[in-house]
Amino acid sequence: GAVVSQHPSWVICKSGTSVKIECRSLDFQATTMFWYRQFPKQSLMLMATSNEGSKATYEQGVEKDKFLINHASLTLSTLTVTSAHPEDSSFYICSASTRTGQVDGYTFGSGTRLTVV
Amino acid sequence: KQEVTQIPAALSVPEGENLVLNCSFTDSAIYNLQWFRQDPGKGLTSLLLIQSSQREQTSGRLNASLDKSSGRSTLYIAASQPGDSATYLCAVRIQAGTALIFGKGTTLSVSS
Numbered sequence: 001g002a003v004v005s006q007h008p009s010w011v012i013c014k015s016g017t018s019v020k021i022e023c024r025s026l027d028f029q030a031t032t033m034f035w036y037r038q039f040p041k042q043s044l045m046l047m048a049t050s051n052e053g054s055k056a057t058y059e060q061g062v063e064k065d066k067f068l069i070n071h072a073s074l075t076l077s078t079l080t081v082t083s084a085h086p087e088d089s090s091f092y093i094c095s096a097s098t099r100t101g102q103v104d105g106y107t108f109g110s111g112t113r114l115t116v117v
Numbered sequence: 118k119q120e121v122t123q124i125p126a127a128l129s130v131p132e133g134e135n136l137v138l139n140c141s142f143t144d145s146a147i148y149n150l151q152w153f154r155q156d157p158g159k160g161l162t163s164l165l166l167i168q169s170s171q172r173e174q175t176s177g178r179l180n181a182s183l184d185k186s187s188g189r190s191t192l193y194i195a196a197s198q199p200g201d202s203a204t205y206l207c208a209v210r211i212q213a214g215t216a217l218i219f220g221k222g223t224t225l226s227v228s229s
Binding site for chain 1: 121149151153158159160161163166206208214216217218219220221222
């Protein structure tokens with residue numbers, strides 16, 4: 001089945017630095033990639049939607065200049081957390097839209113645990 | 118605005134019990150509904166996907182039902198095992214091509 005590879009699985013960075021998270025679709029073309037964030041004991045919240053070759057669409061309250069999303073190819077999407085602060089510490093996970101016959105589903109990456117110290 | 122609620126937030130059962138997890142959504146106009154499993158610190162594993170025209174889906178010991186008109190779905194787990202311990206997430210998709218909207222999940226603990 002469709003697989004999305006996400007890395008790193010965890011990262012610790014200093015406050016003020018930037019961190020890049022990558023998601024690759026291994027055996028299919030991901031025209032749309034969704035990026036979610038999950039705080040402890042909370043639901044996954046959509047941050048942005050990216051379509052290959054175009055600018056990402058950000059959800060209300062998500063700073064587009066802080067969370068840079070690039071979807072330059074059909075198999076790679078990246079999320080860069082710029083000038084990270086402790087409040088950005090969270091679980092970030094990507095999801096690609098997949099289609100099997102007439103069924104639309106989603107395949108998720110394994111997630112990235114970001115800790116900003 | 119579509120909202121997804123899952124009850125209970127946490128559940129502890131002894132091994133072998135059959136159990137039901139509940140999911141409700143505020144707007145019945147959905148495209149499909151999906152149940153996921155999330156292990157601590159891990160990503161999501163898709164369990165079952167129900168299209169809006171379907172009433173249920175089954176996979177092994179799992180059965181998910183959908184009552185779109187009442188805005189409810191249930192995930193039935195038969196003969197629970199310690200390996201079933203995880204957080205179960207319900208999510209709806211309101212239109213083709215849009216992102217999933219998640220509930221907060223039910224954290225299940227099955228004791229041996």
